[in-house]
Amino acid sequence: MGIDRRARALGVFAAAGLLLSGCAVGTGGQSGGTDAEFDSGAELSGDLTVMGFSGVDEVATSRMELAESELGDVNVKLIEGELDIQQFLSAVATGDPPSLLYADRDQIGSLAARGAILPLEDCIDGEGIETGDFVESALNQVTLDGTVYGIPEFNTVQLTMANADLLEAAGMSIDDVNGSDREAMTEAAAAMAQNDGGKVSVIGVDSKLPEFLPLWVAAAGGSVMSEDGRTAQLDDETTIESLEWAVDIYEQQGGFSAIKATRDAADFFGGGNQFATNTLGAMPMEQWYLNVLNEVSPDAPMAFDTVRTTEGEPIAFAGGSAWAIPAGSDNPEAACRWARVMTSVDAWRAAADARVALREEEGLPFTGILTGNTVADEEIEGMTTADEAPWSEGVAAMYEANQNTRTLPANPADAEFDDAMQEAVNRVLNGQAEPAEALAKAQQTAQAALDEAWAELEGGD
Amino acid sequence: MTTATRPGGVSSQPDDSKPPVGGARVAPPTGAAPRNRARARRRNLFSALLFLSPWMIGFLVFTAWPMIYSAYLSLTDYDVINNPEFVGIENYVAMASDEKLLLALGNTAFFALLQVPMYVVVSLGLALLLDRAGRASGFFRTVFFLPKMTPPVAVGVLFLLLFNGSNGIVNAALGMVGIDGPSWTTDPNWVKPGLVLMSLWTVGASVIILLAALRNVPKELYESAQLDGAGFWRQATSVTLPMISPALFFIIVVNTIAALQTFDEAYTAFFGAGNSTYSNDAALFYVIYLFQQAFEFLNMGYASAMAWLLFLVIMIITAIQLVVSRRLVYYEGDR
Numbered sequence: 001m002g003i004d005r006r007a008r009a010l011g012v013f014a015a016a017g018l019l020l021s022g023c024a025v026g027t028g029g030q031s032g033g034t035d036a037e038f039d040s041g042a043e044l045s046g047d048l049t050v051m052g053f054s055g056v057d058e059v060a061t062s063r064m065e066l067a068e069s070e071l072g073d074v075n076v077k078l079i080e081g082e083l084d085i086q087q088f089l090s091a092v093a094t095g096d097p098p099s100l101l102y103a104d105r106d107q108i109g110s111l112a113a114r115g116a117i118l119p120l121e122d123c124i125d126g127e128g129i130e131t132g133d134f135v136e137s138a139l140n141q142v143t144l145d146g147t148v149y150g151i152p153e154f155n156t157v158q159l160t161m162a163n164a165d166l167l168e169a170a171g172m173s174i175d176d177v178n179g180s181d182r183e184a185m186t187e188a189a190a191a192m193a194q195n196d197g198g199k200v201s202v203i204g205v206d207s208k209l210p211e212f213l214p215l216w217v218a219a220a221g222g223s224v225m226s227e228d229g230r231t232a233q234l235d236d237e238t239t240i241e242s243l244e245w246a247v248d249i250y251e252q253q254g255g256f257s258a259i260k261a262t263r264d265a266a267d268f269f270g271g272g273n274q275f276a277t278n279t280l281g282a283m284p285m286e287q288w289y290l291n292v293l294n295e296v297s298p299d300a301p302m303a304f305d306t307v308r309t310t311e312g313e314p315i316a317f318a319g320g321s322a323w324a325i326p327a328g329s330d331n332p333e334a335a336c337r338w339a340r341v342m343t344s345v346d347a348w349r350a351a352a353d354a355r356v357a358l359r360e361e362e363g364l365p366f367t368g369i370l371t372g373n374t375v376a377d378e379e380i381e382g383m384t385t386a387d388e389a390p391w392s393e394g395v396a397a398m399y400e401a402n403q404n405t406r407t408l409p410a411n412p413a414d415a416e417f418d419d420a421m422q423e424a425v426n427r428v429l430n431g432q433a434e435p436a437e438a439l440a441k442a443q444q445t446a447q448a449a450l451d452e453a454w455a456e457l458e459g460g461d
Numbered sequence: 462m463t464t465a466t467r468p469g470g471v472s473s474q475p476d477d478s479k480p481p482v483g484g485a486r487v488a489p490p491t492g493a494a495p496r497n498r499a500r501a502r503r504r505n506l507f508s509a510l511l512f513l514s515p516w517m518i519g520f521l522v523f524t525a526w527p528m529i530y531s532a533y534l535s536l537t538d539y540d541v542i543n544n545p546e547f548v549g550i551e552n553y554v555a556m557a558s559d560e561k562l563l564l565a566l567g568n569t570a571f572f573a574l575l576q577v578p579m580y581v582v583v584s585l586g587l588a589l590l591l592d593r594a595g596r597a598s599g600f601f602r603t604v605f606f607l608p609k610m611t612p613p614v615a616v617g618v619l620f621l622l623l624f625n626g627s628n629g630i631v632n633a634a635l636g637m638v639g640i641d642g643p644s645w646t647t648d649p650n651w652v653k654p655g656l657v658l659m660s661l662w663t664v665g666a667s668v669i670i671l672l673a674a675l676r677n678v679p680k681e682l683y684e685s686a687q688l689d690g691a692g693f694w695r696q697a698t699s700v701t702l703p704m705i706s707p708a709l710f711f712i713i714v715v716n717t718i719a720a721l722q723t724f725d726e727a728y729t730a731f732f733g734a735g736n737s738t739y740s741n742d743a744a745l746f747y748v749i750y751l752f753q754q755a756f757e758f759l760n761m762g763y764a765s766a767m768a769w770l771l772f773l774v775i776m777i778i779t780a781i782q783l784v785v786s787r788r789l790v791y792y793e794g795d796r
Contacts, residue, residue, distance in 0.1 A: 261627035262627045
C-alpha cells in the first residue's frame with residue numbers, strides 16, 4: 001500500500017514536471033514588436049532597456065545624449081557590460097528580452113536565423129534611416145537572405161604596422177611586409193627575427209593566425225565563404241595556399257609555439273609594447289591599436305601602410321557592431337529611434353567633437369573614428385589632427401583601408417563556421433595536421449553546419 | 462503516564478478481567494494514548510519537515526527540477542530561442558559519431574588519470590609535513606589553503622603567465638637546474654600535464670582534511686607498533702594509511718568527480734575572451750565542449766544529452782570506487 005502511494009506520488013511529480021516543462025518554454029521566437037508602427041515624428045514613451053552597450057567613453061556618451069534627447073519621455077536603462085549571449089538567451093527564454101540589443105555584426109546572422117531578432121525593413125522605412133550611407137560591407141554583414149536585421153556602427157579594419165628601425169636594419173621597407181609580395185614578407189620575417197636557443201627574442205613578422213586567415217585569403221583573391229553565405233570555401237586552393245604561406249612565416253622564425261609564447265609575454269597595452277621595445281618587426285593589426293601606440297609610446301619607430309593584396313591593392317577584412325531589436329522587444333519604436341540617432345551623422349559629429357576635445361586636453365592628436373557611416377567618416381577624416389609622421393601615415397592608411405573592406409556574408413551558422421575554420425588553423429599551428437588535411441576536414445564540418453542551418457531557416461528541415 | 466510497554470515500544474492492552482498486579486493503577490482503556498502518540502509523531506514529522514524544507518525546496522528547485530528538465534531537453538532539438546522539438550534519442554545517437562566528443566572524453570579521462578593520483582600524493586605529502594610542523598602548522602595550513610580562495614578564472618590566466626614557454630617562471634626555475642622546459646601552453650603534448658600541475662595550486666582543502674585525519678590516529682597504535690618492532694614504513698602502511706583511508710577515499714572520490722568536470726581554468730586559458738581565437742585540441746575537456754554546444758552553437762538539446770552521459774560516467778566510476786573501497790577502506794566502527 002505504502003509503495004503504491006509512493007509510486008503514485010512519484011507519477012504525479014513526474015507528470016507535474018513534464019507539464020511544467022511544457023509551460024516553461026515556448027516564450028522565445030515571439031513575433032512581439034512586429035505590430036509596431038515606426039514613425040520618425042512620433043512621440044515616444046515607456047522604457048528602453050539596452051543590452052550589450054556599456055556607454056562609458058566620450059564617443060558613446062555624446063551620442064547617447066543626442067539619442068536620449070530625441071527619445072523624449074522614454075526612460076533609457078543600460079544593462080552594464082558587453083553582450084553576454086547567455087544573459088541574452090536567458091532573457092529571451094524567460095520571455096523578458098531587452099528592448100534593444102548591441103551585438104557584434106558577425107552574431108547577427110545566427111540570431112536572425114533563429115528568430116531572436118526582428119527584420120528592420122519597417123524600422124528603416126519608418127524612421128527614415130539612410131542605409132545607403134553605411135559602409136557597404138558593414139550593411140552586408142547584417143543582411144541575411146536579403147533582409148536587414150541590424151543597424152551597423154563602427155568599422156574595424158586592419159593596417160600593416162611595422163617597426164621602421166628593424167626594417168631598416170634588415171634592409172627592408174614597409175612594402176616588404178604589407179602582404180603585396182608574399183615571398184618578400186617571408187624573407188623579411190626571417191631577416192628580422194632573432195632566436196636564442198629556441199626562444200624567440202625578436203619576432204620578425206607575425207602573420208596573426210588564426211584570426212587573420214580570412215584576410216590573407218581575401219588578399220590573394222579568394223574568400224573562405226561564397227557571397228551568398230551558403231557555401232564554405234575552406235578547401236579552395238587559395239585558402240590552402242594562404243594558410244601554408246602564413247604558417248611558413250612562423251616556421252621561418254622558430255615555429256608558432258615559440259612565437260606565441262613571446263607574443264603572450266608582451267606588454268601589449270603598455271609603454272613596453274613590442275614595437276617600442278624593438279621586439280616585433282611587423283604585423284597586421286586592427287586600427288584601434290594605432291591609438292594605443294600613439295598614447296603609450298609616441299616615440300616608437302613606427303611605419304604604417306594598409307594590408308595589400310597580392311596585386312598591391314589596399315584591403316581590409318572589416319568587423320564592427322550593430323543595433324538589433326529582439327523579438328518580443330517591449331518598445332521596438334524607441335529601439336529603432338535609438339538605433340537611428342546613434343548611427344546618424346549628427347551623432348558621429350558630436351562624438352568626434354568630444355574626442356577631439358579630450359585628446360587636446362591630453363595633448364594627443366585625434367586619429368579619427370571609423371563609424372561604419374561613409375558620410376560621417378568623410379567628415380571626421382577632415383577633423384583628424386595627427387599631422388606628423390608616422391601617425392599621419394597611419395591615419396591615412398586607416399581611411400584608405402576603410403574604403404577597401406571585405407566581410408563574410410551574414411549566415412545562419414556563423415559560430416559553427418568560425419569554430420571549424422579556427423580549429424583547422426589551430427591544428428596546423430599546433431603541428432597536429434597539414435593545412436590541406438585540416439582545411440578539408442573543416443570544410444566538411446562547416447558545410448554541414450551551413451546546410452543544416454539554411455535548411456532550418458527555410459523550413460526544409 | 463503509567464502504561465506498561467512491551468519491548469519494542471508497543472504498549473500492552475489492559476485486561477479488565479484481571480486485577481492489576483501489585484495493586485498498580487492502570488490507565489483507563491480510553492484509546493487516548495495511541496492518539497496522543499500519533500499526534501506527537503505528526504508534530505515531530507511536521508517539525509522535521511519544517512527544518513528540512515529550506516534544503517528540500519533548494520534541492521527540488523535547483524537540482525531535481527533542472528535534472529528532470531534537462532532529461533526532457535536531451536530528447537529534443539532546442540536552441541533556447543524557439544520551442545523544443547521532440548527528436549527521441551537522436552541526440553544520443555549523434556553523440557556516438559561525434560569525433561570531438563570522443564576527443565573531449567579522451568582528454569578528460571587522461572586529465573583525471575594524471576591529476577587525481579598526483580593531487581592525492583601531493584596532498585598527503587604536504588599533510589604529513591604539516592603534521593610534523595609543530596607550532597608553525599597553523600601558519601602553513603593557512604598558506605596552503607589561500608590559493609583555494611583564488612578564483613579559477615584567475616588561475617587560468619596565471620597558468621598562461623607562469624607556464625609561458627618563453628618567459629614563464631616555471632621554465633625559468635627548470636632552467637636553473639639545467640632543464641629546458643617545454644612549451645606548456647602551446648605544445649599539445651604538454652598542455653594537459655601543465656594544467657595538471659597548475660591544478661595542484663589548490664590542494665589546500667585536501668591537505669587540511671588529511672591533516673585532520675592524521676591527527677585523529679590514536680598515538681597508542683604507533684606505540685604498540687613500535688613495541689612490536691615496526692619501523693617507519695611499516696607504521697605508515699599498517700597504521701597510518703588504514704586509519705586515514707576513509708579521508709583518502711573521500712578525497713579520491715571528490716577529486717575524480719571534479720577532474721571529470723574540469724572547466725574553468727582550461728576554458729579561461731584556451732577558449733575564453735582573452736584567447737578567443739587560439740585554442741588547443743589538447744585542452745578541449747568534456748564540459749568545455751558541452752558549454753560550446755549549449756551556448757556557442759545553441760544546441761541545448763545535444764548539450765543536455767552530453768550532460769546526462771557525463772552524469773552516467775561519473776555514476777559508474779563512483780560506484781566502482783565504492784565497491785573497491787569495501788576492500789581497501791577501513792572504518793573504525795565496522796566489524
